[in-house]
Amino acid sequence: MKKRVFLSASAVAVMALSSAAVLAQDNTFKIGLILPMTGQQASTGRQIEAAAKLFMAQNGDMVAGKKVQLIVKDDTSVPDVTKRLAQELVVNDKVNVLAGFGITPSALATAPIATQSKTPMVVMAAATSSITQASPFVVRTSFTLPQASVSMADWAAAKGGMKKVVTLVSDYGPGIDAEKFFKDRFIFNGGTIVESLRVPMRNPDFAPFLQKVRDAKPDGLFVFVPSGAGAAVMKQFLERGMDKAGIKLIGTGDITDDDQLNDMGDGALGVVTAHHYAAAHPSATNKKFVEAFKKANKGMRPNFMAVGGYDGMRVIYEALKATKGQGGGEALLNAMKGQTFESPRGPMFIDAQTRDVVHNIYLRKVERQGGELHNVEFDVIKDVKDPGKSK
Amino acid sequence: MLTILFDGIAYGMLLFILAVGLAVTMGLMNFINLAHGAFAMGGGYITVVLMQRYDVPFLICLPLAFVAMALLGAVLERTLYRPMYKKSHLDQVLFSIGLTFMAVAAMDYFMGSSQQIVQLPEWLKGRTELGEGSMMLGMGHYRLFIIAVCAALTIALQYILTKTRFGSRLRASVDDQRVAAGLGINVNVVFLATFAVGSGLAGLGGALGAEVMGLDPTFPLKNMVYFLIVVAVGGTSSITGPLLAALLLGIADVAGKYFIPNFGAFIVYFLMIVILIWRPQGLFVRKGGK
Amino acid sequence: MTAQESLHDSRRWKLWEPVFWLLALATPFVLGSHALIINEIAIVALFAVSLDLILGYTGIVSLGHAAFFGMGAYTAALFAKHVMPDPLVGLGVAIVLSTLFGAVCSLTIMRGTDLTRLMVTIGVGLIMMELANKLDFTGGADGLQGVIMGPLLGRFEFDLQGQTAAWYSLCVLLVFFILAKRLVNSSFGATLMAVRDNRLRAMAIGIPVTARLAVIYTIAAGVAGAAGALLAQTTSFASIDVFEFHRSADLKLLLVIGGIGWLYGGVTGAIVFKIMQDWLSSITPQYWTFWIGLFLVVLVMVGRERLIRPWTWFGGKK
Numbered sequence: 001m002k003k004r005v006f007l008s009a010s011a012v013a014v015m016a017l018s019s020a021a022v023l024a025q026d027n028t029f030k031i032g033l034i035l036p037m038t039g040q041q042a043s044t045g046r047q048i049e050a051a052a053k054l055f056m057a058q059n060g061d062m063v064a065g066k067k068v069q070l071i072v073k074d075d076t077s078v079p080d081v082t083k084r085l086a087q088e089l090v091v092n093d094k095v096n097v098l099a100g101f102g103i104t105p106s107a108l109a110t111a112p113i114a115t116q117s118k119t120p121m122v123v124m125a126a127a128t129s130s131i132t133q134a135s136p137f138v139v140r141t142s143f144t145l146p147q148a149s150v151s152m153a154d155w156a157a158a159k160g161g162m163k164k165v166v167t168l169v170s171d172y173g174p175g176i177d178a179e180k181f182f183k184d185r186f187i188f189n190g191g192t193i194v195e196s197l198r199v200p201m202r203n204p205d206f207a208p209f210l211q212k213v214r215d216a217k218p219d220g221l222f223v224f225v226p227s228g229a230g231a232a233v234m235k236q237f238l239e240r241g242m243d244k245a246g247i248k249l250i251g252t253g254d255i256t257d258d259d260q261l262n263d264m265g266d267g268a269l270g271v272v273t274a275h276h277y278a279a280a281h282p283s284a285t286n287k288k289f290v291e292a293f294k295k296a297n298k299g300m301r302p303n304f305m306a307v308g309g310y311d312g313m314r315v316i317y318e319a320l321k322a323t324k325g326q327g328g329g330e331a332l333l334n335a336m337k338g339q340t341f342e343s344p345r346g347p348m349f350i351d352a353q354t355r356d357v358v359h360n361i362y363l364r365k366v367e368r369q370g371g372e373l374h375n376v377e378f379d380v381i382k383d384v385k386d387p388g389k390s391k
Numbered sequence: 392m393l394t395i396l397f398d399g400i401a402y403g404m405l406l407f408i409l410a411v412g413l414a415v416t417m418g419l420m421n422f423i424n425l426a427h428g429a430f431a432m433g434g435g436y437i438t439v440v441l442m443q444r445y446d447v448p449f450l451i452c453l454p455l456a457f458v459a460m461a462l463l464g465a466v467l468e469r470t471l472y473r474p475m476y477k478k479s480h481l482d483q484v485l486f487s488i489g490l491t492f493m494a495v496a497a498m499d500y501f502m503g504s505s506q507q508i509v510q511l512p513e514w515l516k517g518r519t520e521l522g523e524g525s526m527m528l529g530m531g532h533y534r535l536f537i538i539a540v541c542a543a544l545t546i547a548l549q550y551i552l553t554k555t556r557f558g559s560r561l562r563a564s565v566d567d568q569r570v571a572a573g574l575g576i577n578v579n580v581v582f583l584a585t586f587a588v589g590s591g592l593a594g595l596g597g598a599l600g601a602e603v604m605g606l607d608p609t610f611p612l613k614n615m616v617y618f619l620i621v622v623a624v625g626g627t628s629s630i631t632g633p634l635l636a637a638l639l640l641g642i643a644d645v646a647g648k649y650f651i652p653n654f655g656a657f658i659v660y661f662l663m664i665v666i667l668i669w670r671p672q673g674l675f676v677r678k679g680g681k
Numbered sequence: 682m683t684a685q686e687s688l689h690d691s692r693r694w695k696l697w698e699p700v701f702w703l704l705a706l707a708t709p710f711v712l713g714s715h716a717l718i719i720n721e722i723a724i725v726a727l728f729a730v731s732l733d734l735i736l737g738y739t740g741i742v743s744l745g746h747a748a749f750f751g752m753g754a755y756t757a758a759l760f761a762k763h764v765m766p767d768p769l770v771g772l773g774v775a776i777v778l779s780t781l782f783g784a785v786c787s788l789t790i791m792r793g794t795d796l797t798r799l800m801v802t803i804g805v806g807l808i809m810m811e812l813a814n815k816l817d818f819t820g821g822a823d824g825l826q827g828v829i830m831g832p833l834l835g836r837f838e839f840d841l842q843g844q845t846a847a848w849y850s851l852c853v854l855l856v857f858f859i860l861a862k863r864l865v866n867s868s869f870g871a872t873l874m875a876v877r878d879n880r881l882r883a884m885a886i887g888i889p890v891t892a893r894l895a896v897i898y899t900i901a902a903g904v905a906g907a908a909g910a911l912l913a914q915t916t917s918f919a920s921i922d923v924f925e926f927h928r929s930a931d932l933k934l935l936l937v938i939g940g941i942g943w944l945y946g947g948v949t950g951a952i953v954f955k956i957m958q959d960w961l962s963s964i965t966p967q968y969w970t971f972w973i974g975l976f977l978v979v980l981v982m983v984g985r986e987r988l989i990r991p992w993t994w995f996g997g998k999k
């Protein structure tokens with residue numbers, strides 16, 4: 001009996017394995033897009049996939065005589081799955097480019113594979129500084145936390161008029177980056193950091209942390225949490241009456257993520273954040289992008305993850321055009337470095353040395369526009385390089 | 392300080408409402424229903440949909456969530472769960488996890504994977520503060536509301552359990568199913584009703600908790616551990632057991648994160664392990680109960 | 682068959698077993714493009730066998746077995762990074778450390794009901810995860826980077842295609858499998874099954890139940906640690922995800938799918954589950970969990986045996 005179960009199982013296995021034969025074609029250009037499509041970061045995956053598909057719909061799938069094929073894989077935010085998927089894409093599907101990477105550990109895990117196989121890796125979401133240094137084949141089109149945090153610290157000290165701030169970040173790579181850079185810059189500008197709190201990633205309740213902040217009585221609270229958790233922080237902030245106690249909420253744009261902002265309610269009005277992209281960015285390019293995105297995705301508003309995906313696709317397409325489809329991974333990589341173009345977020349430039357993104361960081365305030373809540377830009381710091389590297 | 396105590400109590404009561412259904416089901420039917428979290432999620436999503444799409448006021452959504460999940464629970468009990476009672480515990484675990492996966496993926500498909508935001512009515516958004524400085528007691532109105540509702544439910548449950556005939560039938564079935572059936576108690580009906588009420592309570596808990604604990608399709612998977620902790624520590628043979636366990640858990644979690652933020656998450660697990668090693672049957676066991 | 686013959690029969694290697702193992706060892710070369718998933722399957726199968734030792738043969742319910750898996754993974758990764766990149770030595774060290782850790786943890790599972798044990802094991806697993814998150818030298822939430830493995834036996838490099846890795850994992854799996862088979866078919870194994878079936882009776886005939894529980898839990902921890910070490914070594918990476926609750930939960934699932942109390946259950950479950958997961962997620966990257974859930978529900982309702990025999994699906998008598 002048990003023998004039969006087992007024999008049938010192995011029969012199924014062999015059938016399944018052998019049916020996955022892959023035919024390599026010379027005239028296709030394959031992009032392996034690895035994203036978290038399920039699990040906590042699923043909204044990231046969804047936004048980026050939608051943006052990538054939008055780009056391909058708008059620009060066609062024939063570039064430099066080759067047919068572009070997008071292969072989407074779900075890594076469920078588990079880094080060793082990301083690594084295995086990347087390895088399979090490179091070895092079996094023979095992809096020309098790896099892209100996506102929803103969280104920092106996924107990107108870091110895949111970097112050695114990019115190096116070993118000489119495949120360019122376009123990071124569209126993950127935001128820790130050190131990622132571009134993990135492999136010479138990594139190019140980033142998302143952003144880095146230090147870019148946003150440093151800009152926020154500058155504004156907070158100067159125009160925000162804050163002297164004492166408490167930082168509250170999620171306890172993982174990007175969070176620690178955000179905390180460190182905000183702290184250093186804010187103290188450099190003459191302020192004091194009363195307390196630095198780190199919240200575990202798996203946290204159902206922000207209440208005790210915010211209570212601690214309340215008791216510390218600062219002028220401002222700087223927050224970084226991964227996109228998706230911003231709403232919870234906002235709610236707790238208001239529930240504890242912190243705005244009435246004179247504490248201003250500031251942070252990187254992840255807490256007023258366009259994906260969720262409109263549902264946060266009027267309590268979010270007036271929150272100031274620093275980020276590289278707002279759906280309300282008043283440029284013609286962005287208006288077209290937002291409209292097309294909404295149309296293709298049942299009215300879903302694009303957020304900064306989507307723009308990272310959209311721009312990532314553009315970088316790939318432009319590089320392919322420049323190399324005319326010749327040359328291997330290294331040629332493609334070189335064509336990605338130094339690209340400069342107008343993105344929906346504003347002007348954008350891939351630094352040839354660091355392979356990281358250089359763009360404007362906008363200071364935005366949450367306001368009601370056209371009946372919906374938006375991050376409305378009121379100030380800008382131009383061409384911000386990643387401070388995490390310029391040391 | 393007092394505020395933390397208050398927050399912990401609110402969180403604990405919420406956990407209790409979510410977990411009490413599980414405790415009773417496990418004690419009564421000896422069925423490990425890991426899909427309990429999915430009922431909670433269902434209640435949360437029903438509330439969100441009703442409020443966002445049909446503008447139903449929050450207060451009405453709560454009983455609706457309860458009723459909807461109770462009905463769903465009753466239907467599922469009769470159709471899917473009943474044949475499962477005879478199966479081994481491991482099979483039950485497999486089955487309920489399978490149901491949970493299906494529910495999670497279905498919610499993802501219909502509602503999307505981002506966090507759902509509940510817009511509370513204005514009168515629940517405020518905050519009252521008594522006292523000064525470190526002795527200040529800040530009470531968010533919503534948490535007050537949660538405590539009030541849960542306290543009322545607890546009293547109601549305890550009343551039903553101890554003073555009504557249904558309650559005594561339930562207690563008899565928990566203590567010894569065969570003898571109860573032998574005495575003429577319709578055990579099937581007791582099961583059905585209990586499962587329905589338990590699921591309804593989970594739905595209500597989910598609706599209340601969406602604001603505090605966040606609501607997204609991974610809700611059951613994230614929080615199942617907490618419910619199990621409440622049931623394990625509180626025991627499955629009474630209502631007061633899980634209640635006290637939930638309160639203890641809530642306060643420990645909140646206080647731990649406040650006083651020792653670096654190790655806040657540990658505190659709960661550590662406490663649980665210590666308690667369970669000291670009292671393996673759970674903290675509160677009725678004499679003669681399971 | 683007499684009683685003695687049937688007891689001996691369960692120990693002997695059936696004819697199909699060596700065939701199966703030879704086929705398995707050949708797969709990294711025959712199905713080279715799938716070497717990576719074969720590697721994963723071998724690792725999970727080893728992990729499942731270790732869980733079967735405590736769950737299937739001794740009746741200890743655990744949902745925190747990932748604690749030992751993770752212990753092995755981090756030990757191997759840290760060892761390779763800081764001490765010496767040789768895989769086999771690293772594997773040995775990882776096994777030793779996880780076994781020690783298992784001995785310590787075995788103190789926690791001795792008392793209480795199934796539910797208690799379940800919760801305690803979950804708690805231990807989660808605490809380990811938080812520790813890995815907090816401690817600096819583990820790389821925290823980003824995972825441990827910069828692990829470079831030396832060549833296996835000084836000669837076989839871990840290649841990008843994963844063939845060396847798959848073969849390595851399969852060999853380790855085979856070695857432990859043989860050891861496990863010897864163990865469960867020995868008199869020690871018989872006492873384990875007695876404890877599983879009826880603890881009171883086992884105590885009554887003089888089996889030192891607590892000691893047995895401790896020993897088998899420790900052994901299983903070591904085997905799980907080996908699986909974890911393999912994962913870290915073949916992927917050159919260790920992240921706190923190895924301690925995640927879903928690892929223990931998925932493991933229990935696939936073991937029950939394959940069948941407990943039968944060492945091949947772990948192997949079968951690993952093959953079926955992993956392949957299904959991979960295949961489903963390439964078809965529907967977003968909703969594959971739904972189909973897995975459906976599969977589980979149907980599996981339990983229809984019954985494992987009937988599922989494989991379609992002719993019994995409609996009204997056949999069992």
